[in-house]
Amino acid sequence: MSSSATPSVLFVCVHNAGRSQMAAAFLTHLGGNRVQVRSAGFAPADTVNPAVVEAIREAGIDISAETPKILTTEAVQSSDVVIIMGCGDACPYFPGKRYLDWQLDDPAGQGVEAVRPIRDEIEQRIRGLLTELEIEPAA
Numbered sequence: 001m002s003s004s005a006t007p008s009v010l011f012v013c014v015h016n017a018g019r020s021q022m023a024a025a026f027l028t029h030l031g032g033n034r035v036q037v038r039s040a041g042f043a044p045a046d047t048v049n050p051a052v053v054e055a056i057r058e059a060g061i062d063i064s065a066e067t068p069k070i071l072t073t074e075a076v077q078s079s080d081v082v083i084i085m086g087c088g089d090a091c092p093y094f095p096g097k098r099y100l101d102w103q104l105d106d107p108a109g110q111g112v113e114a115v116r117p118i119r120d121e122i123e124q125r126i127r128g129l130l131t132e133l134e135i136e137p138a139a
Contacts, residue, residue: 007133008036010079012091016041016068018049018107019085022119025061026126030137035130038075042087044068052107055115059123081129100129 009027011020016039024039031037045068053064076082076094083100084091093099102125107115130137 006034006036007081007135008038008079009081009083009129010075011037011039011083011085012041012071012087013039013085014041014043014087015045015108016071017045017047018052018115019102019104019118019122021048021063021066021068022052022056022122023083023085023102023126025056025063025066026059026123027129029061030126031130031133031135032138034135035133036079038079040069040071040075042071042091044070049107049115051110051112051115052119054112055107055119058112058116059119081133083129 011023013020020039020041024037027035028037048063048066048068056063076092081098081100083102085102085104086106104121105118107118127137
């Protein structure tokens with residue numbers, strides 16, 4: 001990827017209420033305006049998981065105003081990297097896109113105590129992704 005282009009990353013999970021919301025929040029927080037961030041689900045929930053909202057708030061990020069979004073073909077086509085989380089074959093595949101499959105526990109139905117280790121693993125993966133994209137994480 002050229003240094004003059006702003007990379008675009010799309011996070012996809014089933015309901016866009018947990019893992020993909022946390023990943024998008026961390027990438028937005030740590031990548032700032034040096035990366036375009038999207039998240040979506042192919043069967044979006046009505047709201048973001050409250051335990052996810054609380055766990056990410058503990059990391060200093062407020063996603064209380066976020067809402068789950070439907071996955072669109074346009075979102076996939078306009079992204080450089082598509083990171084799927086637990087949707088397997090249901091996730092759309094487009095040739096020429098870079099896909100990463102992040103195997104993470106599903107926070108659905110879990111309390112904040114169970115969500116914290118998922119949050120922490122997502123943050124580590126986001127920091128690794130930023131390194132791959134040659135973007136220095138914000139302090």
